[in-house]
Amino acid sequence: MKHDPAPSDRTLCPVARAQMIVGDRWTVIVLRELxxxxSRFEQIQAQAGTTPQMLAARLKKLEAxxxxxxxPYSTRPPRHEYFLTEMGLAFHPILLALRAWGETWIKSAEEEVAIRYTHIPCGEDPGLGPECQSCGRVMRRxxxxxxxxxxFAAERDARWADFKGR
Structure with a gap:
C-alpha cells in the first residue's frame, strides 16, 4: 500500500513524506513495541509510557x-490486538538503524547493549548491523x-508492574 499524501502535504522528498507518518517519538515507540x-493496547501503553488518548491516536494513524x-480478540467487552502489516514490517531496518545509532552515540561506554540479537542463520551476535558482523548477511527481522x-528487562518489568498496579 502506497501512502497518498493530502494535497497540502505533497512533496517529492521521500524523507519528508515518511516523516509525516512516523516522525514523532511516540509513533516510533509504538512501532518498537509491536x-x-x-500487540495489546495495555501492553503497548505500559511500555510506551503514554496516555490512552495519545496511544489511541497513534494506533489509529498507523492503521489509517x-x-x-x-x-478483535474479545467481543465483550470489545478489545483489539494490533499487528504490523507488510508496510509496517518494512520499518524494521529503520528501527535497527535507530538502535545502532543510539547504542553508538547516546549511551555511555559503561552501559551494556540493551537488546542483544542472535543471527539465527550463523548463530552469532550480528552486532549493530545492517549486515551481520559474523557472516555478512543482511539482518532480517x-x-x-x-x-x-x-x-532493560527489569526496566520493562517495572513499567508493566507499575501499570498493572494503577
Whole structure:
C-alpha cells in the first residue's frame, strides 16, 4: 500500500513524506513495541509510557496509513490486538538503524547493549548491523532472536508492574 499524501502535504522528498507518518517519538515507540511482540493496547501503553488518548491516536494513524492492522480478540467487552502489516514490517531496518545509532552515540561506554540479537542463520551476535558482523548477511527481522540485558528487562518489568498496579 502506497501512502497518498493530502494535497497540502505533497512533496517529492521521500524523507519528508515518511516523516509525516512516523516522525514523532511516540509513533516510533509504538512501532518498537509491536516489533517486540506487544500487540495489546495495555501492553503497548505500559511500555510506551503514554496516555490512552495519545496511544489511541497513534494506533489509529498507523492503521489509517497502512502500517498496522487491528484485529478483535474479545467481543465483550470489545478489545483489539494490533499487528504490523507488510508496510509496517518494512520499518524494521529503520528501527535497527535507530538502535545502532543510539547504542553508538547516546549511551555511555559503561552501559551494556540493551537488546542483544542472535543471527539465527550463523548463530552469532550480528552486532549493530545492517549486515551481520559474523557472516555478512543482511539482518532480517525473521532471522534475529532478541534477548534483553538484565537492566532493560527489569526496566520493562517495572513499567508493566507499575501499570498493572494503577
Amino acid at each position: 516489533f517486540m511482540g506487544n 496509513e497502512g502500517l498496522v492492522e487491528r484485529r 525473521e532471522e534475529l532472536r532478541a534477548s534483553l540485558n538484565d537492566g
